[in-house]
Amino acid sequence: MQPAARLLDVTRLARRAGRVLTGVDRVELAYLRALLDRAEPVFGLTRTRLGYVLLDRQGLSGFSQRLTGAVDWGATDRLSAVMRGMEEQQKRVESDLRRLALARCLPPRLARMLATHLPKGSAYLNVGHSNLTDRVLFAVKHGAGMRIAVMIHDTIPLDFPQTQRPETKGAFREMLKRVRAKADLILCNSDQTRADVVRHMQAWGSVPDQLVAHLGADLAQGEPVSVATAPYFVTVGTIEPRKNHALLLELWEEMAKGADCPQLVICGARGWRNEAFLARLDASPLLGDRILECPDLTDGQITALLQGSCGLLFPSLAEGYGLPPIEAAALGVPVVCNDLPVYREILGDIPVYAGIEDRYLWLRTIRGMMQAPRADGQTDAAQRFTPPTWQQHFNAVLRLT
Incomplete structure (x- = not known):
């Protein structure tokens, strides 16, 4: 009724x-x-x-x-x-x-x-x-x-x-x-x-x-944005402990020891209870060079960034739903995320699942995605995933x- x-x-x-x-x-x-x-x-x-x-x-x-x-x-x-x-x-x-x-x-x-x-x-x-x-x-x-x-x-x-x-x-x-x-x-x-x-x-x-x-x-239309240069990866979400940006900083510190370190674009505002990580980030020579912090991007700008990226990285500790990986997959963007039940439920085998304790797997996957033909991966993912709709x-x- x-x-x-x-x-x-x-x-x-x-x-x-x-x-x-x-x-x-x-x-x-x-x-x-x-x-x-x-x-x-x-x-x-x-x-x-x-x-x-x-x-x-x-x-x-x-x-x-x-x-x-x-x-x-x-x-x-x-x-x-x-x-x-x-x-x-x-x-x-x-x-x-x-x-x-x-x-x-x-x-x-x-x-x-x-x-x-x-x-x-x-x-x-x-x-x-x-x-x-x-x-x-x-x-x-x-x-x-x-x-x-x-x-x-x-x-x-x-x-x-x-x-x-x-x-x-x-x-x-x-x-x-x-x-x-x-x-x-x-x-x-x-x-x-x-x-x-x-x-x-x-x-x-x-x-x-x-x-x-x-x-x-919510798949916003892409809007022009000049933030990063290829190759680069994106992570989306408030900079809080649960989102586990600390893992990504550790990975980038490791990759920066070599010659081919990609850029990482952090799309999200600074949050709570993260003083130690933020102090590390602010002190890092990578900030502003290999790591870019972008707290005020529109949904359309994030869409454009994702579409031009090597992939979305999402090492979150816990999610009830977690929209960024779902929206990235809907755009045909490769996704690497923590192995959480909610992503198995909604995304199936679309992402690369990498446990947050396995730094080697994250590094190997990121380096492999840098070298993969982007268009092929995008088409394959897009063909295999239909996102839930508001209707x-x-x-x-x-x-x-």
């Missing part, structure tokens, strides 16, 4: 407006676009410094246009102007959210606002790991009588806490407990994520129904919520 309306939580996008989008950001944006493209009633909810803002279709459309740069963010209003500790960009975002709002309220009035403006039988969708508080879940479920569907992207904060900020593990565990208690449906991006979610939630009680729906591959994803998800 289809809901009377859908309420998409866009808190994550509102908080990250103006920044380079992460994988989870891009999923929330895909949901925003998909729901706006459908005829069924759609609303948006976001948390601000002062409370909550409810957007109708027109407001969501205006928000989407600002996110994508089609419309500029407006001026800071009087409320945001007096807010301390807010970046100027965030002040403009929250000012426009209030201008676009169908309704807004202080935190204690959230349930009343939702019950007033949303029809009975509506569904709440949260795909951004944000705003999943006791207040919001109680207001949505008990105050407004809505079904709740939540996407869990991974359980990495619980399984690999050493790669996270100190406070992340506890906060994530409590969030997952709240979702288990209140959600009607858990959306999972892979069978691996589903197994991890069930494993953790079963320790706390019964587990809501789950649906596995692979994420679509397939939403056909599965929106049938149930």
Whole structure:
């Protein structure tokens, strides 16, 4: 049975407006676009410094246009102007959210606002790991009588806490407990994520129904970019411990001892808990020569870089899904990645799987890819892999919520 309306939580996008989008950001944006493209009633909810803002279709459309740069963010209003500790960009975002709002309220009035403006039988969708508080879940479920569907992207904060900020593990565990208690449906991006979610939630009680729906591959059109000279390799992702850039630095230090060291382009911003690696990188004579750090590239520029590269290198320690290898494979770009179950699930035998402890295999593979005929490898990979699509994803998800 289809809901009377859908309420998409866009808190994550509102908080990250103006920044380079992460994988989870891009999923929330895909949901925003998909729901706006459908005829069924759609609303948006976001948390601000002062409370909550409810957007109708027109407001969501205006928000989407600002996110994508089609419309500029407006001026800071009087409320945001007096807010301390807010970046100027965030002040403009929250000012426009209030201008676009169908309704807004202080935190204690959230349930009343939702019950007033949303029809009975509506569904709440949260795909951004944000705003999943006791207040919001109680207001949505008990105050407004809505079904709740939540996407869990991974359980990495619980399984690999050493790669996270100190406070992340506890906060994530409590969030997952709240979702288990209140959600009607858990959306999972892979069978691996589903197994991890069930494993953790079963320790706390019964587990809501789950649906596995692979994420679509966003293949941006290539845009002109002059960063590297062939031969070069690319790695994509925030520079954080889990992405294991340290292995790549070690490999490049080894290859730089010879005459034919390729370039490595790191596409991603500097992240958290990575001080030791970043100090090594900054001190390396390879930085700016054989290793290039590019934190602000557009999706189109990354596409062009990948298409001209020898391959994508992705030695991540853990992934719930991991879009870069999937998108690279969809472009026909050779991929070398850690041997993780999620890649076996989605990519099959397309990548070269190299355990992160086997430096010799990484070096041998990289050197071999430098010498391989690029076009032949690209054609072969492209012919063997059809990436999941957002249409397939939403056909599965929106049938149930």
